Amino acid sequence: MSQLDKIRQTMRRDRVFDFVAEQRYPFSSQRHTVIPGEIDVSHGTILYIESLNVSFDGFKAINDLTLYLNDGELRCIIGPNGAGKTTMMDVITGKTRPDNGTVYYGQTMDLTHMTEYEIAQAGIGRKFQKPTVFPNHTVFENLELAMHTDKRVWPSLIAQLSGEQKDKIDEVLHTIGLTDIVQSRAALLSHGQTQWLEIGMLLMQNPRLLLVDEPVAGMTHQETERTAELLTGLAGKHTVVVVEHDMDFVRSIASTVTVLHEGSVLAEGNMNEIQNDARVREVYLGE
Ligand code: ADP
Ligand code: MG
Numbered sequence: 001m002s003q004l005d006k007i008r009q010t011m012r013r014d015r016v017f018d019f020v021a022e023q024r025y026p027f028s029s030q031r032h033t034v035i036p037g038e039i040d041v042s043h044g045t046i047l048y049i050e051s052l053n054v055s056f057d058g059f060k061a062i063n064d065l066t067l068y069l070n071d072g073e074l075r076c077i078i079g080p081n082g083a084g085k086t087t088m089m090d091v092i093t094g095k096t097r098p099d100n101g102t103v104y105y106g107q108t109m110d111l112t113h114m115t116e117y118e119i120a121q122a123g124i125g126r127k128f129q130k131p132t133v134f135p136n137h138t139v140f141e142n143l144e145l146a147m148h149t150d151k152r153v154w155p156s157l158i159a160q161l162s163g164e165q166k167d168k169i170d171e172v173l174h175t176i177g178l179t180d181i182v183q184s185r186a187a188l189l190s191h192g193q194t195q196w197l198e199i200g201m202l203l204m205q206n207p208r209l210l211l212v213d214e215p216v217a218g219m220t221h222q223e224t225e226r227t228a229e230l231l232t233g234l235a236g237k238h239t240v241v242v243v244e245h246d247m248d249f250v251r252s253i254a255s256t257v258t259v260l261h262e263g264s265v266l267a268e269g270n271m272n273e274i275q276n277d278a279r280v281r282e283v284y285l286g287e
Pocket of ligand 1: 056060061079080081082083084085086087088
């Protein structure tokens with residue numbers, strides 16, 4: 001057994017959830033009917049990734065990955081380029097199917113047997129690096145449009161926002177800090193503001209689990225700080241997974257950090273533990 005394998009074993013031994021095995025495995029080959037909002041997090045864990053493998057033409061992008069997320073936590077995922085971070089998000093959101101392994105959302109939903117649409121409906125939202133805001137619409141309109149996933153019914157719905165929907169937009173505007181520029185066209189926003197609007201559009205869909213890939217790439221120092229506040233504020237109400245390269249940013253949001261390397265978990269802990277971990281320094285921080 002290699003040194004790395006030994007480390008992996010000791011790292012994961014405390015995280016074996018027997019109840020998971022008992023309850024879930026008999027169903028894992030079955031197709032589930034998904035009722036959005038119905039998620040069982042009674043054990044405090046919102047996402048279970050176990051023994052996950054994904055390969056591309058024989059190359060193992062995800063290699064026996066086991067990782068758990070606590071309901072409501074803010075988790076940072078770091079790791080060198082090619083570590084498998086984006087592939088992991090692709091599997092969670094149903095974009096990529098694994099070779100084998102399990103990915104459960106709560107105790108009952110097997111994400112590897114759900115479509116991308118069903119996964120989104122079940123409350124998993126993803127923010128990509130490239131913004132998908134509508135540049136010719138205002139901040140308000142963008143949030144309004146994000147409420148409705150069926151684009152064909154936009155014109156009719158916009159005319160009749162309920163009080164509840166208006167409250168939701170106000171709440172999200174406050175969260176993303178764009179209340180003062182609600183009538184600005186999205187095209188006129190700064191890079192940071194555009195990213196926050198994008199997060200706001202995701203929030204309009206009430207995601208329970210939010211996946212965010214490199215949120216502060218290209219941001220100014222101030223924008224980065226504001227984004228740290230924003231994401232920290234979302235934790236608790238949402239479970240937030242942040243993939244990020246910017247170490248200062250990761251340190252500033254002070255959450256549990258998982259280091260991926262060659263498709264599996266190399267280390268997990270708070271930023272101090274991660275920074276003082278010799279293996280992490282070797283493969284990542286010292287590179
Ligand atoms: P990260 O996001 O951590 O930088 P990725 O998940 O994007 O890493 O990639 C992991 C590895 O898998 C890389 O070596 C990448 O080249 C490879 N890879 C990812 N997606 C594909 C794909 N669709 N086809 C072939 N190889 C891929
Ligand atoms: Mg990536």
